Amino acid sequence: MNASVEAEPYAYRFDLATTALLIIDMQRDFVEPGGFGETLGNDVAMLRRVIPPLREVLDAARTHGMTVIHTREGHLPDLSDCPPAKLNRGEPSLRIGDPGPKGRILIRGEYGHDIIDELKPLPDETVIDKPGKGSFYATGLQDLLTAKGITSLVVTGVTTEVCVHTTVREANDRGYECLVLSDCVGSYFAEFQDAGLAMFSAQGGIFGWTAPAKQFLEALR
Numbered sequence: 001m002n003a004s005v006e007a008e009p010y011a012y013r014f015d016l017a018t019t020a021l022l023i024i025d026m027q028r029d030f031v032e033p034g035g036f037g038e039t040l041g042n043d044v045a046m047l048r049r050v051i052p053p054l055r056e057v058l059d060a061a062r063t064h065g066m067t068v069i070h071t072r073e074g075h076l077p078d079l080s081d082c083p084p085a086k087l088n089r090g091e092p093s094l095r096i097g098d099p100g101p102k103g104r105i106l107i108r109g110e111y112g113h114d115i116i117d118e119l120k121p122l123p124d125e126t127v128i129d130k131p132g133k134g135s136f137y138a139t140g141l142q143d144l145l146t147a148k149g150i151t152s153l154v155v156t157g158v159t160t161e162v163c164v165h166t167t168v169r170e171a172n173d174r175g176y177e178c179l180v181l182s183d184c185v186g187s188y189f190a191e192f193q194d195a196g197l198a199m200f201s202a203q204g205g206i207f208g209w210t211a212p213a214k215q216f217l218e219a220l221r
């Protein structure tokens with residue numbers, strides 16, 4: 001099925017068969033109180049507002065049989081995949097790997113590292129574990145997309161200017177057509193949300209397109 005979304009800077013056209021919904025890092029550590037995001041000094045309420053529209057988009061994607069891919073940022077229990085530069089940056093109250101209220105912070109297998117219940121992956125949906133901000137760095141994402149014939153990505157998740165931006169930039173350089181759903185991505189900072197969104201579609205779509213969830217849902221009807 002071919003569809004067209006009213007978007008910035010112009011219509012985003014895609015084929016459902018070659019498009020994946022990418023949900024970035026909707027993990028308890030980022031969006032629930034007591035996790036990594038809060039230990040960095042952030043207000044998680046800023047991110048929780050994306051949950052309802054994202055849930056609607058996920059339901060629609062599942063109904064239409066779209067490929068759905070979730071990512072999680074995190075590290076091995078021995079931290080061998082976490083560079084000291086990341087571990088020590090910012091002198092946080094709790095470091096990656098420290099025991100926190102949701103288990104060891106940002107460690108694979110811990111409760112806080114997993115995806116929130118509202119967006120829990122189904123058994124047939126891929127979950128990509130990534131050590132960095134980008135979803136392509138040190139993961140099997142590109143091989144997976146190639147194997148599935150995916151050329152377009154509808155991108156959602158957190159945070160807009162960090163993992164979402166890094167991923168879209170990586171994807172853009174690899175030739176993927178990215179649509180970022182503006183109310184399904186969130187930042188701890190209102191000004192970064194606005195600027196981050198504007199950056200995607202500026203200059204004729206330098207990194208891709210943006211549109212609110214309702215325009216994407218409309219296109220699927």
Ligand code: TIU
Nearest residue numbers: 025073158159162163164
């Ligand atoms: N701190 C922040 O804004 N983000 C991250 O650390 N990771 C993601 O964006 N997933």
